[in-house]
Amino acid sequence: MPDLMMKIAIIDDKAGNRNILKEKLSCHPEFNITLVAENGKDFLEKLRSLADDMIPDVALMDLEMPEMDGVKSIALGAAFFPTIKFVVLTIFDDEEKIFRAIKAGACGYLLKEENSDTIASMLNHMHETGVGPISPGIAHKILQSMQKKSIEEHAGSPLKSIASNFDLTEREQEILQLLVQGLLYKEIGAKLDISPNTAKKHVMNIYQKLHINSRAQAMYLIYDKGLL
Amino acid sequence: MPDLMMKIAIIDDKAGNRNILKEKLSCHPEFNITLVAENGKDFLEKLRSLADDMIPDVALMDLEMPEMDGVKSIALGAAFFPTIKFVVLTIFDDEEKIFRAIKAGACGYLLKEENSDTIASMLNHMHETGVGPISPGIAHKILQSMQKKSIEEHAGSPLKSIASNFDLTEREQEILQLLVQGLLYKEIGAKLDISPNTAKKHVMNIYQKLHINSRAQAMYLIYDKGLL
DNA sequence: TAAACAATAATCCATACGGATTACTTCGTG
């Protein structure tokens, strides 16, 4: 049996939602809210400055957020903090968003309208069995979208998913491609016929957009986490 | 509100299962079992000989059946009787079967272990809102298979074959593991409780054994060149 | 047309990295 205590992170840009959720969870003593963030960027920053034993077990994540939305935060969070279970907690969204959140690594998808007991029991169920919580309405949407289009064709092209999820420009994709092959700035510059300084500038812009800070992290994201 | 009376079809090859299910539904007067069949072929034949107003609203379908299995019957049934909602009712199956049943046109997927009330409330919910019933465990499987497909299944631990091919020690494998996740020397040191200098020394030894000279090349070897 | 964005480029600084060398400890195995 796992720990009885479950460390929970709440990520939502609206203070009202955060408080409602806190209140809902507070009735259940097994939940320990160890991290609250206003958006994905905030969340990742706080995570990085956290001691290992304070890393949350579960992140309850809204999708619509400024600075960094839920899909991006799940993709990055799941890559760098693989022990965290990401559960989307949101109002009813379109299939595309559901789909992208799941591909990013969400293991559950609950509607905000679910009541306190439902949420609690589903989270406990997940903690015990590993089975992610899914609201029936969401499951239905997933089924429909699966019937419509096969997943294979939706898998899409390599670097494109990074580009679409993180708004990389054409040039930045090109440079990322070379970067993750291990080329030096001067080599990238030579290959693209630009100054090494410019190559470096592009790389810095890419880091900002992906919210990482080293070439190694870029490679990790792209190669190991299949974000490519 | 739709009809209070819901016409139900039961398709299962085992008489025991049929009876258990009948019993479960009998507690709920809104269900009217109008058709019982032993397999898909039997089901379709009986359907064709039925008056229009006796066509069931819902078909509760087992998957493993002789003569004609559940997937085929759903595909054919959904084509010729588009008003019928097909709900798979089965024990826990592998992802592939779940997938095929959904693509064939199943609008719900329940586990046989669900209790009477759960099944009844989910069927009623579907009848009212059109939202198909899905057991949490099944929804979880679907999510997992979607994630796997999108991540494109890169094979298991490359580290072992690297180790065997290049005579890396246990400690070196351990360190390589952390290195290619993008950790700094100081982070590797902290994680393994050794000096960052030592971590670096190990990395230098690894580079020599692999005949490379940068972290990027290590990652390239392991991730892109698929293990080596 | 003005504003926003993309690509180009340079500079400064602190730090991380790759490379080489030296040294101490703890194991086994011969």
Next chain:
DNA sequence: CACGAAGTAATCCGTATGGATTATTGTTTA
């Protein structure tokens, strides 16, 4: 017991990297 292999640790050096800032040019679009 002695020797080597593995793990530990420190130091010095030069280069590459990450981070921040500033600036010019062209393109797009509101």
